[in-house]
Each structure stands twice: as structure tokens, then as C-alpha cells.
Amino acid sequence: MSTGExxxxxxxxxxxxxxxxxxxxxxxxADTSLDIVRGExxxxxGPSGCxxxxxxxxxxxxxxxxxxxxxxxxxxxxxxxxxxxxYIFQENALFPWNTVDQNVRLGMLFQGVPKSAHAAxxxxxxxxxxxAEFADHYPAQLSGGMRQRAALARALSLQxxxxxxxxxxxxxxxxxxxxxxxxLSVLLARTEKTIxxxxxxxxxxxxxxxxxxxxxxxxxxxxxxxxxxxxHPRNPDFVTSEKFTALRNELYALLHxxxxxxxxxxxxxGRRGANGGAM
Amino acid sequence: MARRRDRTQQLASRAVQxxxxxxxxxxxxxxxxxxxxxxxxxxxxxxxxxQLVDVLKSGQFLPDLRVTATEFVVAFLLAMASGTLVGFFVxxxxxxxxxxxxxxAGINSIPIILLLPLYVLFFGLGAASKIAIGAxxxxxxxxxxxxxxxxxxxxxxxxxARSMGxxxxxxxxxxxxPAALPVILSxxxxxFTVALLSILGSETIASLAGLGHQIVQLAENMExxxxxxxxxxxxxxTALLNVLVSRLEARGRRHx
Numbered sequence: 097m098s099t100g101e102x103x104x105x106x107x108x109x110x111x112x113x114x115x116x117x118x119x120x121x122x123x124x125x126a127d128t129s130l131d132i133v134r135g136e137x138x139x140x141x142g143p144s145g146c147x148x149x150x151x152x153x154x155x156x157x158x159x160x161x162x163x164x165x166x167x168x169x170x171x172x173x174x175x176x177x178x179x180x181x182x183y184i185f186q187e188n189a190l191f192p193w194n195t196v197d198q199n200v201r202l203g204m205l206f207q208g209v210p211k212s213a214h215a216a217x218x219x220x221x222x223x224x225x226x227x228a229e230f231a232d233h234y235p236a237q238l239s240g241g242m243r244q245r246a247a248l249a250r251a252l253s254l255q256x257x258x259x260x261x262x263x264x265x266x267x268x269x270x271x272x273x274x275x276x277x278x279x280l281s282v283l284l285a286r287t288e289k290t291i292x293x294x295x296x297x298x299x300x301x302x303x304x305x306x307x308x309x310x311x312x313x314x315x316x317x318x319x320x321x322x323x324x325x326x327x328h329p330r331n332p333d334f335v336t337s338e339k340f341t342a343l344r345n346e347l348y349a350l351l352h353x354x355x356x357x358x359x360x361x362x363x364x365x366g367r368r369g370a371n372g373g374a375m
Numbered sequence: 376m377a378r379r380r381d382r383t384q385q386l387a388s389r390a391v392q393x394x395x396x397x398x399x400x401x402x403x404x405x406x407x408x409x410x411x412x413x414x415x416x417x418x419x420x421x422x423x424x425x426q427l428v429d430v431l432k433s434g435q436f437l438p439d440l441r442v443t444a445t446e447f448v449v450a451f452l453l454a455m456a457s458g459t460l461v462g463f464f465v466x467x468x469x470x471x472x473x474x475x476x477x478x479x480a481g482i483n484s485i486p487i488i489l490l491l492p493l494y495v496l497f498f499g500l501g502a503a504s505k506i507a508i509g510a511x512x513x514x515x516x517x518x519x520x521x522x523x524x525x526x527x528x529x530x531x532x533x534x535x536a537r538s539m540g541x542x543x544x545x546x547x548x549x550x551x552x553p554a555a556l557p558v559i560l561s562x563x564x565x566x567f568t569v570a571l572l573s574i575l576g577s578e579t580i581a582s583l584a585g586l587g588h589q590i591v592q593l594a595e596n597m598e599x600x601x602x603x604x605x606x607x608x609x610x611x612x613t614a615l616l617n618v619l620v621s622r623l624e625a626r627g628r629r630h631x
Contacts, residue, residue: 156538157538158534158537158538176537176538176539176540178538178539178540179540181538182538182539183535183538183539185531185534185535188529188531188532189531189532189534189535191532191549191550191553193553193554194553202539202549203539205545205549206536206539206540206541206542206545206549207539207540208540250539254539
């Protein structure tokens with residue numbers, strides 16, 4: 097699927113919030129380097145506060161890193177690059193006063209797509225996510241899963257090479273999450289998009305990703321990269337296969353120590369730190 | 376089903392409201408016709424009705440209506456323009472919000488109408504002082520709601536729009552305004568009401584013309600029936616305007 101060409105190059109990116117010495121000073125991300133290959137789906141997974149969302153925001157140009165650089169398609173990132181990158185947020189990023197169709201069209205208007213192309217592209221992307229019948233519904237009239245489909249349609253209509261997804265299914269229930277994951281895998285097999293996907297869910301990461309980048313506890317950096325060799329679209333049976341279980345267990349083992357560290361650093365030393373890792 | 380029940384409930388509450396008005400009218404009638412309340416203090420509703428018909432037919436109310444309407448329109452437009460403009464710029468910085476929001480809220484809670492004598496000294500007895508006091512009083516609810524509206528736009532929506540390449544103008548037109556509009560509209564409705572109230576009120580205290588002025592003149596000349604006719608007339612206009620503005624607000628909310 098991937099051609100080996102680098103789509104996103106992350107070069108020793110580090111970030112901290114607040115100044116050193118301040119009470120609110122947080123080192124979110126420590127010296128992280130990573131090449132993301134064109135056409136691959138890379139999952140970022142790690143304990144809470146490990147900086148994976150921070151890294152995603154840096155890639156998307158929504159946040160200027162304290163140190164290091166990110167290159168997208170060979171160009172350094174200094175701000176949002178709406179023609180190269182589309183974003184899907186955790187929730188509530190649809191404009192509530194616009195219908196689904198209007199939301200999709202507004203994205204294209206912002207990106208600068210000629211008006212004449214709006215109708216066809218909106219229709220096409222809404223069909224791709226199975227939401228064509230709900231084009232005239234307002235976000236409040238949709239379920240959480242449908243809202244995320246609408247957000248996905250809006251991002252697809254922008255026809256960017258890169259999709260950044262920040263825990264897009266994080267606010268959904270387990271079943272909806274599963275179905276959306278399967279649909280996403282089918283959808284992505286048809287496009288050649290490069291996707292960076294932040295998640296908390298081990299299963300989701302193994303099911304969707306070509307590679308999973310495991311983050312260490314804060315200040316986070318990529319600790320290990322796990323390769324998932326399984327063609328897209330992924331069959332729902334993949335979840336019950338031994339390969340899946342083995343990969344999931346490997347990922348769990350990698351994450352476990354880091355989660356324990358993250359929990360330990362938040363809680364006072366002692367009981368909570370000792371029990372926190374059990375999950 | 377649910378809609379029909381809503382409809383029935385709405386009709387029922389309308390009936391109670393109309394019944395209340397009718398009861399007040401009946402009490403008024405009974406007080407003047409049977410209970411011997413002095414007609415100089417409280418004229419008979421039937422007399423008042425005839426006076427009202429006379430006033431409307433003769434068109435004698437027109438000059439005063441024109442004065443009050445002009446004062447009101449100018450005052451409200453001034454308050455709306457300055458309130459939304461100042462409110463928008465204050466809302467652009469959390470620091471300015473922290474400084475100005477409590478200040479505006481504090482001033483809004485004091486009875487500014489007490490400064491009317493000062494306004495009359497500065498702007499004279501004519502329309503200017505009414506416009507000034509009306510604009511001042513309605514400025515505060517408008518500016519407060521504008522700060523609240525623009526200041527509380529969901530950051531996520533702004534980030535999403537920026538990530539898709541929205542320009543400053545597009546962000547304002549397609550995100551900030553629709554997000555803030557419902558809150559601003561409720562401030563405008565309050566501003567509308569208090570502007571009308573303070574202008575009519577200040578006309579009754581110190582003025583040269585206007586509906587409030589006319590009502591006080593009639594009272595001083597003991598022409599109670601005609602005075603009541605004017606009061607009813609003004610009440611009807613303000614009630615109508617309020618219904619109109621509420622409708623407009625509801626429409627703006629639906630679209631916004």
C-alpha cells in the first residue's frame with residue numbers, strides 16, 4: 097500500500113507548555129523524530145498526557161513546537177495547511193447551526209474550493225460515509241456516531257492527502273466504535289491517504305493501523321513502533337484471529353509499563369501507584 | 376401527538392391570559408360604575424374607549440408619536456451600534472473581558488435613570504436628552520450580551536475552521552457571528568425594552584414633547600379620560616413592538 101515516500105517528516109520535535117520554573121510548566125513532548133510514509137495509517141498510542149495529541153497538533157500546524165520541525169510534502173509546517181491536511185477532532189467540531197450538507201460545504205468554502213464543485217463533492221463524500229440521506233439534518237438531530245461520520249465526510253470533501261484524527265471515536269460507545277472502525281478501514285483502502293490516528297484503544301490501533309507508534313509516559317516520545325502486516329480493508333474476522341490477539345498483547349505489554357509510570361507520577365507514591373496499572 | 380399537546384397547552388395558557396385582561400377590564404368597569412370610584416381619578420372604561428377612538432380618528436397623537444418614535448429609533452440604533460462594536464472588541468481578549476465585563480455589569484445594575492437631571496442639564500429638555508439617556512441605558516445589556524456571545528464561542532469550532540483554512544473574515548461571518556447571535560439577540564431584546572421604557576419615563580419627568588409628555592400634560596389638566604386613552608394607546612404600541620421583537624429574536628435563534 098505504501099510506496100515508501102515520506103509524507104510527514106517529524107524532526108526532533110519537543111514541546112512544553114508554560115515557561116520552565118512556572119507552576120504550570122509541563123513538558124509534554126520530548127525530542128521526537130518519526131517519518132510517516134505516504135499512504136500508511138499510523139496510530140499514536142500512549143498513556144494519558146504523553147503528548148500524542150500535542151504531536152498531532154504540531155503536525156497539523158495548530159501548535160508551534162518549542163523545538164524541532166515538521167515537514168509535510170517537503171514543506172516545513174508553520175500553520176494550518178488546509179490543502180494538504182484535514183483534521184477530524186474528538187467531537188463537537190461540526191457547526192451546530194448548519195446542516196450536515198452545509199457543514200461539508202463550509203469546509204470547502206474555507207479551503208477555497210470553487211462553488212461550482214461544492215454540490216457534487218458534498219454528495220460524494222456524504223455517500224462515502226453513508227450519510228447521504230441525512231444531508232439536511234442538523235448535528236443535534238444525529239447520534240454521536242453519525243456526527244463523526246459527518247465530520248469525516250467534511251474532511252474527505254477537502255480531498256487532502258493527509259488526514260489527522262484526534263481520538264475521533266473516543267466519545268462513542270464500544271459497538272459504534274467497532275462499526276465505524278470497520279467502515280473507516282474499507283473507506284481508506286479505496287483512497288491513498290496518509291493518516292495519523294490518535295487513540296487510547298489497543299484494539300482500535302491494531303485493527304486500523306499499518307504501524308502503531310507507542311509513546312512513553314510524559315514527557316512522551318516514541319518508544320517503539322509496532323508493524324501490523326494485514327491488508328486493508330480489514331476483515332471483521334481479523335479481530336478474532338490469533339494474529340490480532342498476539343499483536344494486541346504485544347502492544348499491551350509495551351504500554352503497560354508506561355501507563356504505570358504515568359499513573360504513578362500523578363498519584364502519591366504508594367497504594368494507588370501500585371494498583372493503578374491493573375486494567 | 377406531542378405537537379398537538381403543545382398546541383392545546385398553548386391555547387389554554389392564551390385563554391388564561393386573555394381571561395386575566397378581561398377580568399381587569401371588568402373590575403375597572405365595576406369600580407367606576409357600581410362602587411362609586413371618583414371619575415376624576417378613574418374614568419369609566421367606556422368613556423376612555425370613546426376618547427381613544429377620538430384621539431385615533433383626529434390624528435392628534437401623531438406629532439407626539441413622531442417625537443417619541445424618533446427618539447427611540449435613534450437611541451436604540453446608537454446603543455446597538457456602539458454596544459455590539461465595543462462588545463466585539465472587548466471579547467477579543469480575555470484580559471479586556473476580565474477588566475470590562477464586571478465594569479459594564481456593575482454600571483448596568485445601578486439605576487442610571489437617576490442621572491436624568493444631569494442629562495437634561497447637558498442636553499436640554501428636548502429630544503437630545505431622551506436619546507442620550509435611552510442610548511446609555513440600553514447600551515449596557517447589549518454590550519454585556521455581545522461580550523458574552525463572542526467571548527464564549529466554542530474554541531473547538533474556531534480551531535476546526537482555522538484548520539480548514541478559514542480567513543479572518545470567514546471565521547467572523549460563518550463561525551463567530553452564528554455562534555454569538557442567540558446571546559446577542561437576547562441582549563438586543565432587553566436593550567430594546569429598556570430604551571423604550573427609559574425614554575417614555577424621562578418624557579414624563581422633564582420634556583417638551585412626546586407621548587410621555589402628553590400623558591403628563593393631560594393628567595395635570597385633569598383630562599383623565601383622554602390621559603387614559605393615551606396610556607392605553609402607548610401600552611398597545613409597546614405590547615405590539617415587544618411581540619414583534621420576540622418573534623424576530625425567535626427567528627434569529629432558529630437560524631442562528
